[in-house]
Structures are given as structure tokens and as C-alpha cells.
Amino acid sequence: MSDRLTSTTPQPTETTDRRGERHQAKRARIIANAWKLAHRDGLAALSLRDLADSVGIRQPSLYAYFDSKLGLYDAMFQDGQEQLLARSRTRVPLRDPRDEIVAIVEDLVRFSSEDIVRHQLLFQRTIPGFEASEAAMAPSHQFVELMAERLQAAGITGPSEVDVFSALVSGLAHQQVANDPGGDRWVVLARRVVQALFADIDREGERP
């Protein structure tokens, strides 16, 4: 199971990046096509045969890039997490930390809504037998770290506040994806929801 990451790092040596330059490029192209097919047929209905066809090789040749179908899902998962991380890092933080949180939430909801299949793979446990490897989780950990910073800057610091926050984001995202895919019906609610959370936090500070 955990040897699935082997295909990502063939040799323990550091020369890996140079040696496998073309390899990595083609691998990336395969993953890109896998997303396309997943959009067309559904994530669970993705077939290695079709994937090989779409990239112009024979189906067994895929095993030079992934050691199993779950390995492919793992690579897609990591790819998706890297997209999320890259996007979050790109954003220039707003001056006001609370406005920044609003912007983040809006962006996260859009991120999910833009690509339902990606949302499925990253945030729902839909593929039987699939569990993300440690390597694939790495960008996710970095994302969480980054989010923690932003939240702290905005005064969302307690564990239960963070739990509430995560619920708000995932709820908006889920409703957006499920009931208005591609639209913005729940995106536009982000500000109001986040402000309600801040109001609640402020009120809590006064209470005792």
C-alpha cells in the first residue's frame, strides 16, 4: 500500500529530479488526462484502458508510471492538493485579517465549485479502498499550516473556533457544488457567514 509512493520517488538518490525529467513531464500529462476522463465518466468509473488510449500508449505501459490504479488516484490526489496549496500561496493577503478570511473562504468555495470531481477526490471518501499516502498528504499539511496562520492573525485561535470555521467552509462548498455547480449562490454568502462567526467570537469575549 505505502509502496505506492515509490513510483513518485524511484530512487532514494537526489538525482531523481534530473534523471526523470521527461518521465515526470509525461506523468503529469497522464494525470491531466485522468482528470479529463474523470470529468467525463465519473471518478470511480475511470478506466486505465481509456486513460492509456487518451495519452497514446498501451494500457500496460501505464504501469511504468503508477504501480496500480489506486496509485493513480494517489497521484491525482496529490496533484489536487498541490493545486489548492499553490492557489492559496498565490493570493496576496489583504491588509485587514478579517477581510482576508472572507476572501479565503470565497476562494475555497470557488475552488471546490470549479471542479466537482477534484472536490470529490480531495474532500470525500468516495473511492473504495483508497487512502492517500503520506507523500500525497504533504501539500495538504502545508495548506493546513498556512490556514492556521491566517486564522490566528484574524483571532480565530481556539480549537472549537477552528472546527466551526472548517464546518462553515465545507458547508458552503458542499452546497455550492451540490446545488449550484459553477454558480455563486453560496459563494456570495461567505462574507455574511464569516462575519457572523466573528460576531460570535467577539460576543464570547465579552460574556464572562
Next chain:
Amino acid sequence: MSDRLTSTTPQPTETTDRRGERHQAKRARIIANAWKLAHRDGLAALSLRDLADSVGIRQPSLYAYFDSKLGLYDAMFQDGQEQLLARSRTRVPLRDPRDEIVAIVEDLVRFSSEDIVRHQLLFQRTIPGFEASEAAMAPSHQFVELMAERLQAAGITGPSEVDVFSALVSGLAHQQVANDPGGDRWVVLARRVVQALFADIDREGERP
């Protein structure tokens, strides 16, 4: 596609209920076993062979009850929606409408958390090619109606308030299912989240 409901209502006559009494009973038993297998193997990995085995008949005999595998999913979907509806109807509403909303949210989050596979089938579009039939959606419509009443009684009346509410519920449920299945880490946040929503609604009333 829509003939899938045919197996639910073999004849357009009203004698259906009497005629197929045993039929319906066995059908219900099959569905119950289908849930079990889905828990064991994953919803998407459910196999008609295993299902037939588990109920003591041969695989082709299942076609006397469902006209396809998607038809089986449809029946499971309807079953799950009926469970949700029955449960909501059972609850004795609390005196205070707002307390009632809190209780409802807690209960909905528990409902999802109790059975992840059911949550998947009812609230996530995870099975390629599956779309619930009108018949299977019927209990869901009634549930929505019932919720609308309760929400209205508590002053959650505007469309965007309802959207926010639905996001809160689905967010709490999703986080509970994904990160603490069977626990109550997000269940206990229901009260706080709902109260924050009411505070926000009240504040809105004062604002203009």
C-alpha cells in the same frame, strides 16, 4: 432510466400493496442487506453477486426486484430518504422554536454521522450514472417541506437565510463524518453555530 421505478410499482392498479406483500417484504430485506454490504465493501464496490448470496438467492433472481444495479441504488436512496423523513417526523418539537432548530441540527448531524455510506448516497453524487428517480425523491420533498415549516416558525424565512442554514448543517455533518465518524466533535458545535445564525438574523433586523 425512469422505468426504474417500475419495479416499485409493478401494476398501475391500487391492488399493488396487497398483491406484493411478500414481495415488498423480501425486497426490503434485500435492501437492508445491500446497506450491510455497502458498509463492508464501500458503496461503489457493492456487487449483485454478493448481495444475492447474502440473501440466499441466485444473482439473476435479484432482477425480479430491481431492473438494474442503478435501480437498486435508487431503492436504497429512497429507503435512506424515508429513514430521514421518519426520524424527523418522530421528533416531538420543543416549545421554543429556536431550541427546536438546535435540536434538529444536532439530530441531522448525528444522522449523517451514524451511517457514512447512507450519507454518501443521499448527499453526495458519488455513483457514476446514478440519478435519483422522482419516486425516490418523494420523501425528500416532504422532508424539505417539513423543514421549511420549522424554519419559518423560528424566523428563518428569507431565501438566503435558508441557504445559510443548509450550509451550516451540511458543513457540520460533513466534518463530523470525515474527521470524527461516530463521535460528536461537531455535533456539540450545533448550538453555538445556530445561535450565531440567530444573532446574525436579529442584528440584520436592527440594522436599517
Next chain:
DNA sequence: GTCTATATTCGGATAGAC
């Protein structure tokens, strides 16, 4: 309604040559 028998298709995966 249930059975046997079978069709059919498709899936992922492996062996071994080039």
C-alpha cells in the same frame, strides 16, 4: 420467483521480448 446456463464486456494486472 427462482433457477441454470451463459453471454458479454470489461476491468486491472503480469510475463517477457525489444
Next chain:
DNA sequence: GTCTATCCGAATATAGAC
């Protein structure tokens, strides 16, 4: 890395007798 050839298993679904 890529190929051909093939395995093997599993899946849903159908035909037709009882």
C-alpha cells in the same frame, strides 16, 4: 519505457426452463 499477448477475475445482464 513500450510493446504484444494474455491471464484471470469480476461484473452486469439475458434467455429460457421449471
